[in-house]
Amino acid sequence: MKEQRIHRLFEVSVLLKGAHALIECIGGIALAFISTNTIVDLANRLTQDELIEDPHDLVATHLLAWAQNFSVGTKTFYAFYLLSHGAIKIFLVVGLLRGKLWSYPASLIVLGLFIVYQIYRFTYTHGAGLIILTIFDVFVMGLIWHEYRLVRRHLPTQ
Secondary structure, eight states, X not given: OOHHHHHHHHHHHHHHHHHHHHHHHHHHHHHHHSXXXXXXXXXXXXXXXXXXXXXXXXXXXXXXXXXXXXXXXXXXXXXXXXXXXXXXXXXXXXXXXXXXXXXXXXXXXXXHHHHHHHHHHHXXXXXXXXXXXXXXXXXXXXXHHHHHHHHHHTSOOO
16 A cells, blocks of 8 residues: 555544544533433433333333433543543544654554553443444554654654
């Protein structure tokens, strides 16, 4: 693959990471301001018709049970997690898109830590989304490493 194509792929994947980070920040802020009662009410509205049709619907019953057991502490954790996770990624994305040398190793370290946490969470949740996110993160890490090597190669020698 030509270097220009790899660079474009790097930019697109970093922009996707930035978009995901922005969604996390918005979700974290929204979650911080939404009450647990509102979450239960929303789950009730979303599942009501389905549960009338099929009282044993797997998705609807699990969603409703999850919402009913969603504590204030859990809500606070997820709001903080989403907001901090998103803010860190936005900071790194801006650094990468501006070609700041510090942002390449910092991004590799942070993404590596996120991957470790995602794998840890997967052992509990077995969520396919975590595996997809981890695969994408590994792919982005490869692009960041490749771009970092190119940037360092083209630095003026001192």
